[in-house]
Amino acid sequence: MTQSGDGAVLDGATPQAGYVESAGAEGRTILIADDDRSIRTVLTQALGRAGYEVRTTGHAATLWTWVADGAGDLVITDVVMPDENGLDLIPRIKKIRPDLRIIVMSAQNTLLTAVKATERGAFEYLPKPFDLTELVNVVRRALSMPHGPAAPSVAGLAEDEDALPLIGRSSAMQEIYRTLARLMTTDLTVMITGESGTGKELVARALHDYGKRRAGPFVAVNMAAIPRDLIESELFGHEKGAFTGATTRGVGRFEQADGGTLFLDEIGDMPPEAQTRLLRVLQENEYTTVGGRLAVRANVRIVAATHRDLTQHIRQGLFREDLYYRLNVVPIRLPPLRERAGDIPELARHFLAQVTEEGLPRKSLDGAAMDRLKRHRWPGNVRELENLVRRLAALYSQETIGLDVIEAELATAPSALASGGGTPGEGLSALVERHLREHFAAHPDGLPAAGLHDRVLREVERPLIGLSLEATRGNQIRAAQLLGLNRNTLRKKIRELDIQVVRGVR
The missing domain is CATH 3.40.50.2300 (Response regulator)
Structure with missing residues (x-):
């Protein structure tokens, strides 16, 4: 020594x-x-x-x-x-x-x-x-x-x-940070893969926000959200009269992203014709608008993402192999949340702070509740965790969330409902099934009265909407956002279900 x-x-x-x-x-x-x-x-x-x-x-x-x-x-x-x-x-x-x-x-x-x-x-x-x-x-x-x-x-x-776009200190996230740092001063094309909800767009934004093109625009386009016959026009733009309804010149996403980054999400859903045109852009660094004749120089960095297995798509003839290799210059795989459970407490605290800034009540989770979150499988990944945190902040009055609340929430998660449980608590699906079995057993001489489907939906919807309104102090706009409903739809259901709306009461 x-x-x-x-x-x-x-x-x-x-x-x-x-x-x-x-x-x-x-x-x-x-x-x-x-x-x-x-x-x-x-x-x-x-x-x-x-x-x-x-x-x-x-x-x-x-x-x-x-x-x-x-x-x-x-x-x-x-x-x-x-x-x-x-x-x-x-x-x-x-x-x-x-x-x-x-x-x-x-x-x-x-x-x-x-x-x-x-x-x-x-x-x-x-x-x-x-x-x-x-x-x-x-x-x-x-x-x-x-x-x-x-x-x-x-x-x-x-x-x-x-303000960082990515949260987590696990070894899996550290490797992603190091990769992003190395790519910061390059224009290399990147392919981001991972399950839905893992944060692929956040990684694409980080590549842009911390890269040399940060002064330019970041333009995101979801291939799965655009009708197949409009994708080429959406990406490359079109000239007046190029097709029926093209009464003016249309600006494409490549032109909108000039000098910046173009994020092509769900690239596996791109139709073959558009794949061919995109391949030309990557090969020649130029494109033509739909109906156009002059080549336009492409000045964008392309980042693509998918939750699909593109190698399987290639074998099935659904995706061009040459395009795959052009896009997959630098692959980044985002791990599912279950593979980085150690990051869950930091993510949960981040989301709790975020919803507090948005005006929801300040909340915290006790140790047992946090440990339960770490044991959950999270099929919806980070997005599922964020949604859970938002529900906790909106629906519960206690400042510190305990294990009982977490068990109840995870029991009614889509993953629990699909399996009829899957958590120590009994899932909503299992509860409904048990209730219906008792209902049918109560009518040994015949089936229950007609209209059972509507009656069950009404029994579920009424407390769900009522509790949401209670949590938002009767604010129907916030309650509609929480439920994922149109405001008019919510108003209609309030009338149909005869729910009393009391403002300012929790």
Whole structure:
């Protein structure tokens, strides 16, 4: 056990000139700055075994002195240190030694940290806790790669962590953050895959908002929401008289997104004719409007997304293989929420804060309720969690939500209803089935009276609408939004079900 010049206890190291070195065959020196002594110890041992010399410090000022004196072939720095933020040190280092590679470590595992590290000139960003083998491999790669021009800087990044489009500190999300950070200064085409509700559009927006095209427009178009015979006109625009009803020139999404990002959601639903035209855009970087003759230069970054298995679509002849490879230059797979259950508490708190800003009552979840959320399967993913949080804020009067409320809500979730339960509590579907069995059993000599379907719907709708109105203090506009109904439809049902609306009462 030996001690570095700034008090770090390091195993198997020899102190020399105020720092610790681990002699190695390569003779390359790694400078490490981290205020956690155990981190410095572990890194010294791992890099020493790999053949590198190592200097460690717990202060940014010492690191700066070493760099300014010309020491070191590579820097590994933490973000939070007692005297200076490691990210703020990077531009100063790059100014005097632009070829010095810098690896950033951080326990502040957010998208903003990864993006800032890359934007300021870091070679790589590694979230804590990190894999030692991966870190050593990154060091080797950094020292072996030829030095090229610095990546272009993208100024004006948002500083508000709470405003980040992506939430989560799981290892799966960390890999996505690192990928997004690497793509920030490129125009590479990206394919985002994942189940419905995982946040594919949020990732596309992050690519745009933190990329070099952020000053341009972000235009999203859902292939599944456009009639198949109108998709080409919607994307590429049309000339006057190009088809029946084209009385004026139509501006397409490519033109609207000029200079920015075009997000093609549910790309697997694009018809074959439009696929062919899109392939030409990706190959030639130009397109023609429907009915047009002159080629138009395409100045957009394309990000596509789908929840479908496009390889299966290719085998079935529904999707062009050549288009798939043009779109899938950089694949990003979003994990379902069940694969990153550790992110659920942070996501839930984020959504609770969000609905409070929108005017709903402030709520929190106790420990048991939060643990129950982490055990749920979440077939609707992040979108399902967000909707649940909104219901909790709107429908319940207690400030702290407990396990009983969560059990009741999850029991009536679509996944629970489809399975007749699926949670420790009895699902609504199972309750209805049991009630109907009792109803039929009460008529041993024949079937119940006609009109049973309408009677059951009425029994479910009346308390649902009544409780929604109670939760929104009789505000029919908010109640309609909560229920997902048109306001006029809600008014009609209130009359039909003879529901008394009392304003201002919860």
